[in-house]
Amino acid sequence: MEFVNIVGAGLAGSLMSVYLAQKGMRVKVYERRPDMRKKDIGGGRSINLAMSARAIKALTETGLIDEIMTLAIPMYGREMHSKTGQLTFQPYSHDPKECIYSVSRAELNMRLMNKAEALELVDFQFETICEEINPKTGAVTLRNLDTDTLFQAQGSRTIATDGAFSSVRYAMQKMPRFDFSQQYLSHGYKELTIPPLPDGSFRMKREALHIWPRGEYMMIALPNPDGSFTCTLFFPFEGKTSFDSLDTEAKVLAFFEDQFPDAVPLMPTLLEDYFTNPTSSLVTIRCWPWVLEDKIAILGDAAHAIVPFFGQGMNAAFEDCTILSRCLDEQGLDWMAAFEAFQQERKPNADAIANMALENYIEMRDTTADPEFLFRKAVEHYLEQHLESYRSRYELVSFTTVPYAEAYRRGQVNQGILKELMKGISRPEEVDLALAERLKKDRLM
Numbered sequence: 362m363e364f365v366n367i368v369g370a371g372l373a374g375s376l377m378s379v380y381l382a383q384k385g386m387r388v389k390v391y392e393r394r395p396d397m398r399k400k401d402i403g404g405g406r407s408i409n410l411a412m413s414a415r416a417i418k419a420l421t422e423t424g425l426i427d428e429i430m431t432l433a434i435p436m437y438g439r440e441m442h443s444k445t446g447q448l449t450f451q452p453y454s455h456d457p458k459e460c461i462y463s464v465s466r467a468e469l470n471m472r473l474m475n476k477a478e479a480l481e482l483v484d485f486q487f488e489t490i491c492e493e494i495n496p497k498t499g500a501v502t503l504r505n506l507d508t509d510t511l512f513q514a515q516g517s518r519t520i521a522t523d524g525a526f527s528s529v530r531y532a533m534q535k536m537p538r539f540d541f542s543q544q545y546l547s548h549g550y551k552e553l554t555i556p557p558l559p560d561g562s563f564r565m566k567r568e569a570l571h572i573w574p575r576g577e578y579m580m581i582a583l584p585n586p587d588g589s590f591t592c593t594l595f596f597p598f599e600g601k602t603s604f605d606s607l608d609t610e611a612k613v614l615a616f617f618e619d620q621f622p623d624a625v626p627l628m629p630t631l632l633e634d635y636f637t638n639p640t641s642s643l644v645t646i647r648c649w650p651w652v653l654e655d656k657i658a659i660l661g662d663a664a665h666a667i668v669p670f671f672g673q674g675m676n677a678a679f680e681d682c683t684i685l686s687r688c689l690d691e692q693g694l695d696w697m698a699a700f701e702a703f704q705q706e707r708k709p710n711a712d713a714i715a716n717m718a719l720e721n722y723i724e725m726r727d728t729t730a731d732p733e734f735l736f737r738k739a740v741e742h743y744l745e746q747h748l749e750s751y752r753s754r755y756e757l758v759s760f761t762t763v764p765y766a767e768a769y770r771r772g773q774v775n776q777g778i779l780k781e782l783m784k785g786i787s788r789p790e791e792v793d794l795a796l797a798e799r800l801k802k803d804r805l806m
């Protein structure tokens with residue numbers, strides 16, 4: 362029977378273990394943290410993620426989607442909050458049924474682990490940290506944190522899903538000609554809370570992703586099933602208005618009242634949250650290769666951590682699992698060939714979503730409140746409705762499984778087309794559809 366080690370029982374590792382066990386393989390998963398189903402590991406259930414087509418496909422293939430959908434809240438668009446508290450709803454698509462979903466990270470992770478264990482071929486070992494991988498032999502050295510003892514994992518095939526600061530990738534970095542780069546944003550983030558009303562209902566529109574765009578910074582909020590919202594403040598680390606400068610309760614309150622006045626009355630624990638919750642950094646990690654012969658493959662954030670502004674990190678990590686699973690099926694379990702096919706197919710797509718996530722960072726904080734941006738979106742929705750098979754980049758990324766690199770390419774072409782079509786018009790209905798059709802044929806095909 363095939364035997365595979367997985368390092369990291371986060372989202373990607375737990376899902377990958379399900380995919381492999383469903384092929385009849387025995388899987389041992391090593392995880393640094395305690396079992397989150399038994400112990401509160403901090404962050405808890407309130408941290409949520411936007412889930413879209415690529416994660417949905419993976420969860421469908423592994424038979425989990427119905428269960429996960431019972432936890433998920435649909436979000437049909439962005440609810441923009443201006444400084445005066447004015448609300449503008451921007452749908453994600455012209456099709457009112459298209460949405461992304463808010464889902465609890467911890468619940469999702471726990472359900473994936475339960476599913477894996479139910480398959481009986483997967484064994485999780487918690488509080489065990491991967492310390493070293495021998496790139497020549499593939500041997501994995503781990504430390505049992507409970508007994509503080511080192512031991513070697515069985516077998517010599519490992520899939521590493523140990524996140525952005527992967528120890529396995531770190532070991533691979535010592536190989537000759539291994540490419541690696543990490544790029545931090547000058548902004549970090551902090552999670553804050555909008556609790557439910559006493560009767561358990563939501564204090565803002567439930568089925569939307571809320572955004573307070575303010576140019577140099579922004580706050581977003583995603584709904585949770587218990588009626589609360591998890592807010593994330595994306596904010597400079599340093600400078601005149603920054604995490605560094607907001608260092609007293611009075612300054613924080615004055616800043617929030619000035620910038621997010623409609624949110625302050627909804628955030629009774631603002632000051633406590635602000636000073637208790639950690640400030641975390643945002644990084645883009647690129648590396649190559651992702652595999653070592655038939656011995657090691659890294660995937661998810663370990664291979665390509667991205668900034669969260671397209672809501673795609675988990676979606677991309679899950680899509681990695683889908684593609685690796687397909688490569689294994691196509692290569693008849695020839696691991697060397699499957700790993701190679703996987704990295705060749707995936708790397709350009711990981712680079713594309715990394716770029717798009719960085720671009721969306723600018724779009725979300727700077728332009729979502731800009732009238733020209735709003736008009737371009739309106740014209741784009743008009744085209745989605747009236748021009749056969751026209752899809753915006755956002756739709757391609759979030760509502761389809763068109764490879765990211767292709768979505769990126771089409772998005773760039775779309776920008777040029779939109780620019781020409783917007784010349785001299787003031788309403789979306791004035792778009793010259795014949796010209797649009799011609800431009801689409803010439804440039805997109």
Ligand SMILES: Cc1cc2nc3c(=O)[nH]c(=O)nc-3n(C[C@H](O)[C@H](O)[C@H](O)COP(=O)(O)OP(=O)(O)OC[C@H]3O[C@@H](n4cnc5c(N)ncnc54)[C@H](O)[C@@H]3O)c2cc1C
Pocket residue numbers: 368369370371372373374391392393394409410411412489490491492522523524525526527528529550593660661662663669671672673674675676677678
């Ligand atoms: C603020 C923020 C918001 C985000 N929002 C979204 C969103 O809306 N939608 C979306 O799709 N994505 C989002 N993401 C991205 C998403 O969280 C990640 O892409 C996703 O968690 C990657 O999954 P992973 O399994 O690769 O890594 P992780 O989830 O990081 O899991 C890694 C696991 O490995 C374990 N581990 C680490 N080192 C070791 C070791 N040496 N030995 C053993 N175990 C180890 C860790 O404890 C962890 O359990 C967001 C990210 C951030 C930071």
